[in-house]
Amino acid sequence: MSYVxxxxxxxxxxxxxxxxxxxxxEAPHDLVDYNVSVSLTGDFTEAHTTGDQAKVLTTDACKNxxxxxxxxxxDAVREPESFALAxxxxxxxxxxxxxxxxxxxxxxxxxxxxxxxxxxxxxxYVRTVTVTRTADDTSxxxxxxxxxxLKTTDSEFHGxxxxxxxxxxxxxxxxxxxxxxxxxxxEGRDVQWGASFDAVKDAITSSFAAAYSYALQHTLxxxxxxxxxxxxxxxxxxxxxxxxxxxxxxxxxxxVENNYEVHHADDRPYGLIEATIKRSEDVDKxxxxxxxxxx
Ligand SMILES: O=c1[nH]c(=O)c2[nH]c(=O)[nH]c2[nH]1
Numbered sequence: 262m263s264y265v266x267x268x269x270x271x272x273x274x275x276x277x278x279x280x281x282x283x284x285x286x287e288a289p290h291d292l293v294d295y296n297v298s299v300s301l302t303g304d305f306t307e308a309h310t311t312g313d314q315a316k317v318l319t320t321d322a323c324k325n326x327x328x329x330x331x332x333x334x335x336d337a338v339r340e341p342e343s344f345a346l347a348x349x350x351x352x353x354x355x356x357x358x359x360x361x362x363x364x365x366x367x368x369x370x371x372x373x374x375x376x377x378x379x380x381x382x383x384x385x386y387v388r389t390v391t392v393t394r395t396a397d398d399t400s401x402x403x404x405x406x407x408x409x410x411l412k413t414t415d416s417e418f419h420g421x422x423x424x425x426x427x428x429x430x431x432x433x434x435x436x437x438x439x440x441x442x443x444x445x446x447x448e449g450r451d452v453q454w455g456a457s458f459d460a461v462k463d464a465i466t467s468s469f470a471a472a473y474s475y476a477l478q479h480t481l482x483x484x485x486x487x488x489x490x491x492x493x494x495x496x497x498x499x500x501x502x503x504x505x506x507x508x509x510x511x512x513x514x515x516x517v518e519n520n521y522e523v524h525h526a527d528d529r530p531y532g533l534i535e536a537t538i539k540r541s542e543d544v545d546k547x548x549x550x551x552x553x554x555x556x
Contacts, residue, residue: 266309270362272299273323280331280338289377294368295331295341299323300553301352302360316357326351340454341367341390342401349394364551365390385409388458389444391551400549403458404444410466411438411505414521416474434521436507437474439534441465445488445498446546452494461498464491477504477534485538497539497546504532 275296282291301323307313330338330348337343345363352361367388370380389404419431445461468487474480481500488498507524539546 266306268302269305269309270300270302270360271305271317271320272301272362273320273327274298274300276324276327278328278331282339289372291339292370292380293338293341293344294370295344296366296368297327297345297348298364299327299348299352300362300364300551301355301358303355304357304359318352318355318358323352340458341365341388342392342403342452342454345390345392346394346399346401346450349392349399353394353396359395361392361394362551363390363392363394386441386462391444391549393549393551399450400546401447401450401452402444402546402549402551403447403454403461404442405458405462405465406440406442408441408443408462408465409438409505410441410469411436411507412470412474415472416480418476435509436521436524437477437480438505438507439477439480439502440505441469441484442501443484443488443498444550445492445495446549447494448496449494457492457494460491461488461495464488477502477532478536481534481536482538485536489538489540496544497537499535499537499550501533501535504534506531 275298277296279292279294301318304316307315308317327348330344330351332338334344334347337347345365348363349361352358367390369383369386369388371383373379373381386405386408389406391402391404393400413436414434416435416437417433418435419433421427421429421431443465464487465484468484469480472480472483481502485498485500489495506527508527509519509521510523510525512519512523
């Protein structure tokens with residue numbers, strides 16, 4: 262039998278590191294909470310085909326590098342994009358490495374009641390970053406997931422294609438809810454990452470609230486446009502949004518009127534609506550995204 266080695270990559274997944282900033286004894290503490298994954302490509306054929314590990318930077322060293330960079334990388338640690346860039350810039354210098362992908366989940370913590378050293382984990386969303394680096398190219402994708410939003414009206418759904426399996430009744434008024442997963446690819450790496458993230462998140466939530474919706478697809482389009490207007494470095498944004506169906510419960514058997522008030526919050530199945538909104542047809546950022554990410 263003959264066979265060849267196809268695409269391969271390796272690294273350390275899910276290095277969960279928390280960094281406290283407490284250099285100034287007079288200043289309140291800050292912290293960042295990152296789950297970092299490192300993935301390397303390069304000249305690693307022999308590690309697989311002959312068992313020769315001479316070129317393998319250990320995944321243990323990858324983990325140690327992440328932990329040490331949480332101190333060594335200075336102010337770059339404060340934003341997940343700049344932290345991922347610092348790590349990617351480091352790993353790409355390893356001679357046998359030709360490609361680096363750093364993925365970060367950043368868990369937000371809010372200061373507790375203005376206390377200088379106590380925090381409450383903010384479960385509203387998780388911030389995400391994917392940095393992809395080769396010798397002469399760097400791409401940065403920022404994102405968020407698990408941002409759950411709901412509006413109680415200003416949402417319709419009707420006029421859709423009908424076949425013999427179509428039973429859904431059209432509606433001029435419904436709850437619309439989704440848990441937004443979005444990733445957006447930047448042009449360049451010279452970006453104020455924190456301000457840019459805040460602008461995108463604000464654009465998503467404010468346009469979700471303000472836009473009158475004729476479908477979740479229509480809302481994705483509105484949110485994408487708002488993001489491109491708000492964040493100049495963003496070339497495109499990809500959404501993956503489950504339609505969290507809320508069905509009006511028929512209370513008429515009990516003689517009770519239900520004017521879009523009482524709903525069954527359905528769990529599954531759910532509609533899954535996905536779309537990319539980009540500045541022009543020419544934008545192609547597909548290589549910037551981690552294909553291994555479930556979304
Ligand atoms: O916003 C929606 N988009 C759909 O494609 C769809 N399909 C469906 O059954 N309900 C909805 N709602």
